[in-house]
Amino acid sequence: MATSSTLEESFKENPLSLQHILPIDFHSIQEVPNSHLWPTINNSPISHDEKNPTVPILDLLAPNIVELIGHACKTWGIFQVVNHGISLQLFDEVESQARRLFALPAEEKVKVVRSTTGATGYGTARITPFFSKFMWHEGFTIMDSPLDHAKELWPHDYKKFCDVMGDYQKKMKALSFQLWMLILNYLQPSQEHSIKSFESTGALQLNSYPCCPNPNHALGLAPHTDSLFLTILHQTNNTKGLQILKKDQGWTSITPVSNDALIVNVGDLLHILSNGEFPSVYHRVLVDQTKHRVSIAYFFGPQVDSVIVPLVSSKDNVGVVPKYRNVKVKEYIDLKAKHLEKVFSMIRF
Ligand SMILES: O=C(O)CCC(=O)C(=O)O
Numbered sequence: 001m002a003t004s005s006t007l008e009e010s011f012k013e014n015p016l017s018l019q020h021i022l023p024i025d026f027h028s029i030q031e032v033p034n035s036h037l038w039p040t041i042n043n044s045p046i047s048h049d050e051k052n053p054t055v056p057i058l059d060l061l062a063p064n065i066v067e068l069i070g071h072a073c074k075t076w077g078i079f080q081v082v083n084h085g086i087s088l089q090l091f092d093e094v095e096s097q098a099r100r101l102f103a104l105p106a107e108e109k110v111k112v113v114r115s116t117t118g119a120t121g122y123g124t125a126r127i128t129p130f131f132s133k134f135m136w137h138e139g140f141t142i143m144d145s146p147l148d149h150a151k152e153l154w155p156h157d158y159k160k161f162c163d164v165m166g167d168y169q170k171k172m173k174a175l176s177f178q179l180w181m182l183i184l185n186y187l188q189p190s191q192e193h194s195i196k197s198f199e200s201t202g203a204l205q206l207n208s209y210p211c212c213p214n215p216n217h218a219l220g221l222a223p224h225t226d227s228l229f230l231t232i233l234h235q236t237n238n239t240k241g242l243q244i245l246k247k248d249q250g251w252t253s254i255t256p257v258s259n260d261a262l263i264v265n266v267g268d269l270l271h272i273l274s275n276g277e278f279p280s281v282y283h284r285v286l287v288d289q290t291k292h293r294v295s296i297a298y299f300f301g302p303q304v305d306s307v308i309v310p311l312v313s314s315k316d317n318v319g320v321v322p323k324y325r326n327v328k329v330k331e332y333i334d335l336k337a338k339h340l341e342k343v344f345s346m347i348r349f
């Protein structure tokens with residue numbers, strides 16, 4: 001038996017109230033209720049002819065990929081990946097299984113609602129309690145196998161869902177490692193740095209943003225950063241929604257270059273590990289009046305018992321002092337659950 005704790009366990013100490021977990025019934029709603037009505041979102045609604053921002057697009061087969069990925073992490077903290085070897089068919093299957101789940105009536109979905117101390121299952125975003133308004137969003141989180149939940153939802157027809165999600169998690173884990181090796185190659189941690197050998201954790205997050213009658217006053221996801229090392233996101237390119245906050249540019253939409261392009265962003269723990277060199281991207285999601293958007297995020301990080309030590313002794317960084325104190329992943333997750341972004345100032349020197 002493994003004695004190390006899991007990501008799931010590390011959420012237990014900060015329970016959420018059921019009121020903050022259960023999404024409204026989007027199938028029955030005609031108007032945005034006051035609880036979900038945000039003051040004007042400081043941006044015009046998504047315009048579909050908007051110019052693409054120049055988020056780096058990385059070909060994983062490029063000979064200078066280490067430099068490219070390092071540069072992208074440093075300058076943007078977010079990039080797109082093509083030529084990653086994952087088939088369009090798998091993306092289509094994951095999206096269609098996710099849509100199958102979200103299309104279920106509310107009384108079915110509630111059977112697999114996340115528990116107040118849990119991490120997996122159906123529910124709102126974990127950042128919900130930090131905002132006075134609710135988000136136009138429902139999610140389903142998978143860690144390891146979704147078997148128990150799938151059996152609840154489809155007692156006689158759960159296999160396809162589990163197979164597809166299992167396959168996707170496997171592919172995402174492998175891709176995460178590939179990206180991770182490239183990033184470590186770029187950062188060049190010293191031999192003794194603990195990050196050289198670590199066990200990973202991953203979580204799959206299915207996101208659903210139903211059509212919204214009033215998209216100018218609703219938010220799919222409120223601004224946030226992701227907590228772990230990397231997030232790999234799939235969204236079909238005909239439904240925009242993701243925006244990042246870019247210095248001098250404001251909120252900027254990220255549009256995939258193709259249906260099989262993946263969007264990869266730096267999370268908090270990689271920001272800390274890189275000693276602040278790589279920004280942890282602040283992002284949010286807008287909603288659409290006529291399109292029900294689904295996105296699939298894979299969060300990749302170290303095990304919760306690992307300690308993140310900012311890299312200062314790599315060759316580029318000689319003489320640089322650490323900007324953050326060492327932090328155990330479990331402690332970080334706990335601080336973030338209590339304080340959200342204020343967590344950075346709490347661990348900064
Ligand atoms: O749906 C998206 O585009 C982004 C999802 C996201 O930010 C998240 O799951 O943390």
Ligand SMILES: [Fe+2]
Binds near residue numbers: 224225226283
């Ligand atoms: Fe996110």
